[in-house]
Amino acid sequence: xxxxxxxxxxxxxxxxxxxxxxxxxxxxxxxxxxxxxxxxxxxxxxxxxxxxxxxxxxxxxxxxxxxxxxxxxxxxxxxxxxxxxxxxxxxxxxxxxxxxxxxxxxxxxxxxxxxxxxxxxxxxxxxxxxxxxxxxxxxxxxxxxxxxxxxxxxxxxxxxxxxxxxxxxxxxxxxxxxxxxxxxxxxxxxxxxxxxxxxxxxxxxxxxxxxxxxxxxxxxxxxxxxxxxxxxxxxxxxxxxxxxxxxxxxxxxxxxxxxxxxxxxxxxxxxxxxxxxxxxxxxxxxxxxx
Amino acid sequence: xxxxxxxxxxxxxxxxxxxxxxxxxxxxxxxxxxxxxxxxxxxxxxxxxxxxxxxxxxxxxxxxxxxxxxxxxxxxxxxxxxxxxxxxxxxxxxxxxxxxxxxxxxxxxxxxxxxxxxxxxxxxxxxxxxxxxxxxxxxxxxxxxxxxxxxxxxxxxxxxxxxxxxxxxxxxxxxxxxxxxxxxxxxxxxxxxxxxxxxxxxxxxxxxxxxxxxxxxxxxxxxxxxxxxxxxxxxxxxxxxxxxxxxxxxxxxxxxxxxxxxxxxxxxxxxxxxxxxxxxxxxxxxxxxxxxxxxxxxxxxxxxxxxxxxxxxxxxxxxxxxxxxxxxxxxxxx
Numbered sequence: 111x112x113x114x115x116x117x118x119x120x121x122x123x124x125x126x127x128x129x130x131x132x133x134x135x136x137x138x139x140x141x142x143x144x145x146x147x148x149x150x151x152x153x154x155x156x157x158x159x160x161x162x163x164x165x166x167x168x169x170x171x172x173x174x175x176x177x178x179x180x181x182x183x184x185x186x187x188x189x190x191x192x193x194x195x196x197x198x199x200x201x202x203x204x205x206x207x208x209x210x211x212x213x214x215x216x217x218x219x220x221x222x223x224x225x226x227x228x229x230x231x232x233x234x235x236x237x238x239x240x241x242x243x244x245x246x247x248x249x250x251x252x253x254x255x256x257x258x259x260x261x262x263x264x265x266x267x268x269x270x271x272x273x274x275x276x277x278x279x280x281x282x283x284x285x286x287x288x289x290x291x292x293x294x295x296x297x298x299x300x301x302x303x304x305x306x307x308x309x310x311x312x313x314x315x316x317x318x319x320x321x322x323x324x325x326x327x328x329x330x331x332x333x334x335x336x337x338x339x340x341x342x343x344x345x346x347x348x349x350x351x352x353x354x355x356x357x358x359x360x361x362x363x364x365x366x367x368x369x370x371x372x373x374x375x376x377x378x379x380x381x382x383x384x385x386x387x388x389x390x391x392x393x394x395x396x397x398x399x400x
Numbered sequence: 401x402x403x404x405x406x407x408x409x410x411x412x413x414x415x416x417x418x419x420x421x422x423x424x425x426x427x428x429x430x431x432x433x434x435x436x437x438x439x440x441x442x443x444x445x446x447x448x449x450x451x452x453x454x455x456x457x458x459x460x461x462x463x464x465x466x467x468x469x470x471x472x473x474x475x476x477x478x479x480x481x482x483x484x485x486x487x488x489x490x491x492x493x494x495x496x497x498x499x500x501x502x503x504x505x506x507x508x509x510x511x512x513x514x515x516x517x518x519x520x521x522x523x524x525x526x527x528x529x530x531x532x533x534x535x536x537x538x539x540x541x542x543x544x545x546x547x548x549x550x551x552x553x554x555x556x557x558x559x560x561x562x563x564x565x566x567x568x569x570x571x572x573x574x575x576x577x578x579x580x581x582x583x584x585x586x587x588x589x590x591x592x593x594x595x596x597x598x599x600x601x602x603x604x605x606x607x608x609x610x611x612x613x614x615x616x617x618x619x620x621x622x623x624x625x626x627x628x629x630x631x632x633x634x635x636x637x638x639x640x641x642x643x644x645x646x647x648x649x650x651x652x653x654x655x656x657x658x659x660x661x662x663x664x665x666x667x668x669x670x671x672x673x674x675x676x677x678x679x680x681x682x683x684x685x686x687x688x689x690x691x692x693x694x695x696x697x698x699x700x701x702x703x704x705x706x707x708x709x710x711x712x713x714x715x716x717x718x719x720x721x722x723x724x725x726x727x728x729x730x731x732x733x734x
Binding site for chain 1: 460461462482483485486488490492494496497498499500501505509510512513514515541557561
């Protein structure tokens with residue numbers, strides 16, 4: 111197949127002397143039949159697009175404020191404002207809340223995927239990508255790779271803040287890493303929801319607005335900040351089915367010790383379900399968007 | 401898979417047949433046929449909302465047509481979009497570069513997406529920056545570029561992959577005259593290098609500068625096509641303008657021309673405001689005959705000139721006759 115294509119280009123090259131020397135070279139590389147994009151080429155494209163996203167951050171360092179400062183501000187605020195009230199003292203609350211905040215952090219960062227994609231479509235750069243011989247999904251995948259990276263940074267800062275405020279890992283480093291991984295997996299699944307939002311909403315501001323309305327009840331109506339047993343019955347019901355509670359519970363027990371399997375499995379099931387439903391929808395929407 | 405996917409010089413680089421695209425009630429394209437000969441520039445001329453951008457978006461696989469076929473370099477837009485994307489370049493009305501990235505990083509990224517090695521992508525980016533006079537601004541983010549620089553970067557981005565067919569969708573809309581000239585020069589260079597170009601524009605001057613052939617579209621339909629001089633001839637060739645010494649003679653001149661029944665001369669009109677008689681003509685013989693007749697009838701003539709219709713007039717004549725708006729207006733007027 112590759113040979114056939116090269117020949118046809120070479121025939122053309124004879125006529126368009128001078129111009130197509132490079133064209134032939136370009137055509138000869140990374141070409142498989144019927145224009146399909148091979149795995150290596152696909153990875154190269156994703157790499158180039160990840161680089162683009164990193165350069166955007168370099169150019170606009172303020173865009174990292176959410177990942178860098180949010181964990182610092184949230185831990186300080188929540189530990190010192192709620193610590194005394196919820197757990198009697200700040201120290202005890204640190205070990206309760208930090209694992210929960212890991213769940214919240216992922217959510218807030220995942221939101222950036224939606225606003226970023228919305229902006230890309232506004233500026234026309236997406237038209238460029240979509241008229242190039244690359245898999246259209248590589249634009250989305252690159253964005254998600256970068257956001258998972260930002261989530262890791264935010265989580266690392268969160269943990270450093272936690273240790274400064276007296277967080278103690280009562281299990282093992284491996285358990286701690288498992289907690290981080292669980293939060294990442296769940297956060298990555300959320301990115302598909304925000305991608306879908308970003309593709310549907312008219313503006314980046316609208317994406318942010320809708321996201322906040324959805325996120326606030328999910329985050330506070332969970333076991334992240336306070337024990338659900340202190341809440342009224344109807345709210346307890348909501349916190350029970352809220353996947354953020356499962357993630358917070360799993361992480362808490364991974365760090366403080368306790369049964370993990372049940373809440374971890376529920377979290378993973380949620381992550382899988384969210385991805386299975388929203389990822390194909392997002393990719394379809396992305397392909398069709400005019 | 402056939403061997404001769406690419407067409408030969410003189411062949412058709414773009415072939416569009418019966419292309420239609422509807423958005424609800426609006427017919428953005430309503431059965432458009434057009435061809436672009438390899439190595440030439442086809443100007444697609446039309447007012448806002450004529451369907452120009454929809455046409456370009458279909459030809460660059462961004463939008464799927466509802467009916468009809470379109471082939472670019474032999475590849476079908478619907479069944480072979482991947483292959484098609486390898487041979488096209490697109491520059492739209494809006495700069496489609498990443499504004500936060502520098503000019504160089506933009507071009508490097510595109511090189512990498514086109515499967516160039518790191519080294520080749522870097523070299524190609526520098527080559528393009530040089531060619532489009534952007535070397536000095538290479539490291540600055542594109543958002544700090546002037547309108548013209550941004551458009552040049554956009555053109556450079558479209559050229560990284562040596563496209564054999566280039567779409568320029570209103571490439572100079574919103575640019576000042578100096579910048580517009582810069583863009584025109586670049587396009588002329590690309591064409592000299594052998595590119596096939598489909599150019600959409602609202603500016604007659606732009607089409608006259610750049611295009612070999614023209615397709616005029618209005619409301620999603622082709623209303624005229626051909627070489628620019630052919631289109632001008634189609635709209636009435638030249639206009640002979642005669643200025644009598646005495647304006648009072650205008651009606652008598654028109655009457656004399658009408659009654660003489662000269663071969664092919666019809667529809668002489670008096671322009672009272674300008675003090676002119678306008679006579680549409682298509683040949684030098686007719687010019688001689690009209691002047692001879694007026695001389696023989698002892699009219700005193702102060703001036704004679706012939707006037708080639710501008711592209712503006714061509715367009716006005718073509719769309720004015722055909723658009724529903726114009727007809728409604730005439731009915732109201734009558």
